[in-house]
Amino acid sequence: MVLKLYGYSTSTCTLRVAVVLKEKNVPFEFIAVDLTKGEHKAPEFTAHQPFGQVPYIDDDGLILYESRAICRYIAAKYASQGTSLLPTDPIATAFFEQAASTETSNYDPFVSGLAWELKFCMWFGGKTDEARAKQLRSQLVGKLDVYDVILGKQKYLAGNDITLADLFHLPYGEIVLDIGIDEFSSRPNVSRWWKDITSRPSWSAVKGGI
Amino acid sequence: MAKPLVLYTAPTSNGYKVSIMLEELKAAYGNLDYDVEKIDLLANVQKEPWFIAMNPNGRIPVLVDRSHSTAAQPNGFPVFESAAIMLYLVQKYDKEGKFKFESGTDEESQMLQWIFFAHGGLGPMQGQVHHFQYYALEDVPYGKKRYGDEVVRLYGVVNIGLEGRDYLVGPGTGKLSVADLNIMPWVRLHKYAGVETLDAFPNLKGWLDRLLDREPVKAGLAVP
Numbered sequence: 486m487v488l489k490l491y492g493y494s495t496s497t498c499t500l501r502v503a504v505v506l507k508e509k510n511v512p513f514e515f516i517a518v519d520l521t522k523g524e525h526k527a528p529e530f531t532a533h534q535p536f537g538q539v540p541y542i543d544d545d546g547l548i549l550y551e552s553r554a555i556c557r558y559i560a561a562k563y564a565s566q567g568t569s570l571l572p573t574d575p576i577a578t579a580f581f582e583q584a585a586s587t588e589t590s591n592y593d594p595f596v597s598g599l600a601w602e603l604k605f606c607m608w609f610g611g612k613t614d615e616a617r618a619k620q621l622r623s624q625l626v627g628k629l630d631v632y633d634v635i636l637g638k639q640k641y642l643a644g645n646d647i648t649l650a651d652l653f654h655l656p657y658g659e660i661v662l663d664i665g666i667d668e669f670s671s672r673p674n675v676s677r678w679w680k681d682i683t684s685r686p687s688w689s690a691v692k693g694g695i
Numbered sequence: 696m697a698k699p700l701v702l703y704t705a706p707t708s709n710g711y712k713v714s715i716m717l718e719e720l721k722a723a724y725g726n727l728d729y730d731v732e733k734i735d736l737l738a739n740v741q742k743e744p745w746f747i748a749m750n751p752n753g754r755i756p757v758l759v760d761r762s763h764s765t766a767a768q769p770n771g772f773p774v775f776e777s778a779a780i781m782l783y784l785v786q787k788y789d790k791e792g793k794f795k796f797e798s799g800t801d802e803e804s805q806m807l808q809w810i811f812f813a814h815g816g817l818g819p820m821q822g823q824v825h826h827f828q829y830y831a832l833e834d835v836p837y838g839k840k841r842y843g844d845e846v847v848r849l850y851g852v853v854n855i856g857l858e859g860r861d862y863l864v865g866p867g868t869g870k871l872s873v874a875d876l877n878i879m880p881w882v883r884l885h886k887y888a889g890v891e892t893l894d895a896f897p898n899l900k901g902w903l904d905r906l907l908d909r910e911p912v913k914a915g916l917a918v919p
Contacts, residue, residue: 573697637744644770
C-alpha cells in the first residue's frame with residue numbers, strides 16, 4: 486500500500502517530508518487536511534496526531550508524526566534508493582546529529598518565529614510584534630555568521646555529503662526569503678550552500694505546494 | 696555514500712592517474728571501493744572554501760579517506776597531489792606489493808625516480824604545452840616551442856627507460872607499478888601536446904598500447 490502523507494499543501498513541515506520523499510524516489514499519496522476548517526483539531530485527526538498538527542504519515546498502518554522523525558524513518562527505510570541522506574557509521578552519524586540539532590536549536594526558532602511574526606500571525610487576525618521580529622532577525626544574523634564559518638570548511642552541514650540536516654532548512658528558509666529577509670546572499674559560503682540545496686529537483690517539485 | 700574512500704576528480708590526466716590506480720587495486724584485491732565526486736572545473740568549484748579546506752592548492756584530484764578522520768579533518772583524511780595519492784593507496788591497499796617494490800630496495804628507488812621525473816618534468820611541461828596551445832589568452836610562440844620541444848625530449852627519456860622492457864621498473868622486463876601509471880595518462884594525450892604519432896618512440900608506443908589494453912585502465916578512464 487502506498488505511503489499516505491497527511492498534511493497541508495504549503496505547510497512548511499509537510500513540505501519538509503515531501504522533499505525527502507522526492508529525494509528518495511518514494512511514491513506517496515497526499516491527503517489534504519483542511520487547516521482553515523480546523524480539520525487538524527478534529528478527533529479523527531488527533532487520534533493519529535495528538536498535538537493536532539500536520540503532517541503525519543500512514544505507512545501501511547504505521548502512523549508517525551513529527552516531520553524530522555518521519556524524514557529519518559524514510560531515509561533509513563529507503564537507504565538503498567534515491568540520494569543517501571542518512572549515514573550509517575557511528576562517527577558520520579554523530580556529525581549528522583550535530584548538524585540536525587544545529588537546525589533545531591540554531592536556525593528553526595528564529596526562522597519560524599520570523600515567519601510567524603511577519604507572515605502567519607496575520608492569517609489568524611494577529612499583528613506583527615515588531616520588537617520580537619527585530620530581535621529574532623538579529624539572532625538569526627548571529628547564527629548564520631557561524632553557518633558561514635562551518636560551510637567555509639565543508640560543503641554541507643554534516644560534512645562534505647548532503648544529509649537530511651541540510652534539507653530540513655529548506656521550507657522556512659524559503660518563507661523567510663519570501664517575506665523579504667535575505668541573510669543568505671551576503672554570506673558567501675551560506676549563499677553557495679543555499680543555492681546548492683534549493684536547486685535540487687526534489688525541492689523544485691514541491692516548493693510551490695504539493 | 697558510505698564508501699570508505701571518496702575521489703574528487705575531473706576528466707584530466709592527473710584525475711585518471713588516481714582512478715586507474717583505484718581500479719587496478721580493486722581488480723587485484725577487491726579490498727577497496729570508492730565514491731566519485733565530479734568537480735566542475737569550469738565553475739571553479741575546486742577553489743571554493745570547502746574544497747580548499749581539503750586541498751589548499753585548490754586542484755583535483757583529491758582523495759579523502761573517510762575511515763581515517765582527525766580532529767583537524769573530521770570529514771576524513773585528505774590526500775592531494777596525484778603521485779602522493781597513488782603512494783597512499785599502494786601503502787594502504789597493496790599489501791602483496793603488486794604495484795610497488797619492497798621498502799629500501801633499488802627497485803623502490805627506481806620507482807621513486809620515475810615518479811619524481813613525471814612529477815617535476817613531464818606533468819608540468821606537458822601541462823604548459825596545453826596551456827600555451829589551448830588556454831593562453833594571447834599567442835606565445837616562444838612558450839609553445841619551449842614546452843613542445845621539452846615534451847618531445849621527455850618522451851625520448853621514457854623511451855630510453857623502456858628499452859628492452861615492458862614496464863619501467865622491476866626485474867626482467869619489469870612489472871606494472873606506480874611509476875608507469877604516473878606517466879601513462881600524460882603520454883596518452885600526446886596528440887594534444889603536438890606529438891602526432893609515437894612512431895619515433897617505439898618502446899613508448901608499445902608500452903602505451905599495452906597499458907590502454909588493460910581492463911582496469913579502461914575502467915579508470917571512464918571515471919568520472
